Amino acid sequence: MVLVVLILCLLPLLSMIMMMKRKHDSSCYMLNYECYQPSQSLKLDTEASCRVVLRNKNLGWEQYKFLLKTIVSSGLGEETYSPANVVAAKEADPSLPDSLQELDHIFFQTLDNLFAKSRVSPQHIDILVVNVSLLSPSPSLSSRIINRYNMRPDIKAFNLAGMGCSASLIAVDLVRQLFKTYKNKLAIVVSTESLGPNWYAGVDKSMMLSNCLFRSGGCSMLLTNRSEFRDAAIFKLKHLVRTHFGSNDEAYNCCIQVEDNEGYAGFRLTKKLTKAAAQVFVINLKVLLPKILPLSEIIRFVFIYLIRWAKGNKIKLTEALITGDLNLRSGVDHFCIHPGGRAVIDGVGKSLGLSEYELEPARMALHRFGNTSAGGLWYVLGYMEAKKRLKKGDRVMMISFGAGFKCNNCLWEVLRDLDDTNVWEDCIHRYPPISLANPFAEKYGWINDEYVSFIRIEDCDFSTTA
Structure with missing residues (x-):
């Protein structure tokens, strides 16, 4: 009986060890x-x-x-x-x-x-x-x-x-x-x-x-x-959330490879792209934010939300991020935004209430290398590293959009101070430039x-x- 009791007592501990492993x-x-x-x-x-x-x-x-x-x-x-x-x-x-x-x-x-x-x-x-x-x-x-x-x-x-x-x-x-x-x-x-x-x-x-x-x-x-x-x-890699908005016809067609009326093949980008990006971004954040924000911040936001709701005022997620009712920086230190274009960077910055300092890496990657499609995020990350912004324990949120229409975001934890040489080595001393105007x-x-x-x-x- 003593052995049985001992085994039963050890089972939860063994189960926890296996789960952790x-x-x-x-x-x-x-x-x-x-x-x-x-x-x-x-x-x-x-x-x-x-x-x-x-x-x-x-x-x-x-x-x-x-x-x-x-x-x-x-x-x-x-x-x-x-x-x-x-x-x-x-x-x-x-x-x-x-x-x-x-x-x-x-x-x-x-x-x-x-x-x-x-x-x-x-x-x-x-x-x-x-x-x-x-x-x-x-x-x-x-x-x-x-x-x-x-x-x-x-x-x-x-x-x-x-x-x-x-x-x-x-x-x-x-x-x-x-x-x-x-x-x-x-x-x-x-x-x-x-x-x-x-x-x-x-x-x-x-x-x-x-x-x-x-x-x-x-x-x-x-x-x-x-x-x-x-x-x-x-x-x-701490968390990664993928969201697909392809069931929405407007979103599906806003970024698509087609032939024009003359038979020339190309990639069509419509004015509906920014709207689709905003919609799918909110859907993604609703899943990702509870995973990356500390419990204290989530409880604080719920409390604010209930007070507003009791007064008959509803609060939207993007509004909460802009006003600071939901403090995204309690779970994120750096924002690595896909440099898809100036409108994309501006839109994400406005939605999250980001400063120009936080948008700088994406703007500089767009200016120096352009929209390099799937490789773009890593030029933004390289800029942060070249500027010696990434320190041990920092959390980097990657934000990306793509045809489909898709939004894929994730959170990385920096494991050591980063200052390795990279693709920015020959020009980082010139960034940010005085003006981003194209000549x-x-x-x-x-x-x-x-x-x-x-x-x-x-x-x-x-x-x-x-």
Whole structure:
């Protein structure tokens, strides 16, 4: 009887130990990440942008005015990068070899640097997830990486297509779920986009936007659930919530790959995008915030909500965040916002009541590198690290949006003070600049609310124009 009683007393303790072990085993740590740094020959400054614009002979005066306004107000600077086929004036007739070469440069530069920095052999990788939305060849892109690095035959490889700008966190979530089943593993996530074969050559304004915003970029990440690597890790994934708003027709169609009336393929971005982003963002926050905010803050908000409700005043989530009735900073120290465009950054900042200091990393990533689609979040994170903002114990909230329409957000915990060299090393001393204004209008036109006119278009060097 004594033995039976002892066993019954120990069962809850043993159960708790097993649960803690299971939770520990399914932890997701990031060991390193590496962003893509294109060559200087691919830089899209004002002169190069002018040449690209004028190569499209389908454009009329109204389209030129629209492009000028968009480029000037986009939030992009002079140092973003374009695919090689665009620089070589081959965007109207892209080839498969050109498309694969564009991705190979991104894949192999980031992975070579990642393996060298982490001192991990490609043969030790157990899981590989590659996300490129707009190109899905056969063999798959993940197979190209496996072939290049001679990875093991038992590697678990996944190739994600069509997931849009928020695909990076979808890939991370896939790894996190796999870690619950596969113990003591190393995983690689490669996030980028194929822009070369998807350059739009038509005149539909809603499809011309993508040429003004999207730029070359990408990132590779090394993740693990091996406990012995914890001391070497830089982040621990605390929470991740994915929200899909595809059942809403308006949201589904606001960010979509289509052909225009003339048969030109491209990516359509409609005015409904900001509305869809706001709606799905609120849905996501309702699930994520209870997970990341301390219990005391949740209790305080419930108390405020009940008082307002008793007085007949309802309080919305976004209003509570703006007014401070719900203190988001009690659970978050830094905000890593997808640099999809100035409107996206402004919208998220307004919804969460963020300061310009908190929005600075996203604005600077957009200005320096443009909208690099699924890789964009990591350029924002790299900016925070280069500015030495990330300290041990800090919590970083990543916010991403993508076609579908999707909103994927997560929370990382910083495991050590971060100041490693990264893609910002050569220019971080110049950021933030005094002005984020794009010099395109100053050099090639004049713009105000009523009138737009190219006045020095003859200054362009057209020697490489097709």
